[in-house]
Amino acid sequence: MRYHTRKIVKPEDLNPNETLFGGRLLEWIDEEAALYAVIQLENKRVVTKYMSEINFVSSAVQGDIVEIGMDVVKFGNSSLILKCEVRNKLTRKTIIKVENITMVNLNAEGRPSPHGKTKIEYVKDRLSQN
Ligand SMILES: CC(=O)SCCNC(=O)CCNC(=O)[C@H](O)C(C)(C)COP(=O)(O)OP(=O)(O)OC[C@H]1O[C@@H](n2cnc3c(N)ncnc32)[C@H](O)[C@@H]1OP(=O)(O)O
Numbered sequence: 001m002r003y004h005t006r007k008i009v010k011p012e013d014l015n016p017n018e019t020l021f022g023g024r025l026l027e028w029i030d031e032e033a034a035l036y037a038v039i040q041l042e043n044k045r046v047v048t049k050y051m052s053e054i055n056f057v058s059s060a061v062q063g064d065i066v067e068i069g070m071d072v073v074k075f076g077n078s079s080l081i082l083k084c085e086v087r088n089k090l091t092r093k094t095i096i097k098v099e100n101i102t103m104v105n106l107n108a109e110g111r112p113s114p115h116g117k118t119k120i121e122y123v124k125d126r127l128s129q130n
Helices: 024-041 123-128
Strands: 001-008 046-049 054-056 065-076 078-087 094-103
Touching: 001 024, 024 046, 024 065, 024 078, 024 094, 065 094
Parallel strands: none
Antiparallel strands: 001 065, 046 094, 054 094, 065 078, 078 094
């Protein structure tokens, strides 16, 4: 799993228990999954179709630095199935795991469309091929 984005937990990210609000964490995960899928599929028209059971393993508090990891579970026909782990950057303690985030590649009409991808690609390799 590669950890791409880091976030610092700010006062506005806290719930009444003064730990990281679950909804904020899910927002960060959804954005990260969308970014990951847009880059992998080379298409901005990608939407979240499905997110599996989420498991809040531990919490984070104000000032914690968290990092968001993504990995590919499967390249489907129009779908890209991802899994995600968010952990504390400094202690490596897991905060949340999501085993299946299904993103769907759309065409200009907003319908599912084959993306033609079969493996993870890196932007630097794409650029060196030009
Ligand atoms: C980044 C964001 O937050 S986006 C905003 C939130 N998301 C949305 O608004 C999406 C709203 N949903 C939709 O527009 C539609 O459901 C669509 C276009 C995504 C999919 O439409 P469907 O008619 O279900 O498409 P279809 O049945 O052809 O399936 C498309 C793919 O999704 C997969 N899929 C469909 N339903 C599910 C499901 N419940 N769980 C997991 N995968 C699913 C299919 O297996 C298929 O994958 P494949 O092509 O790799 O085999």
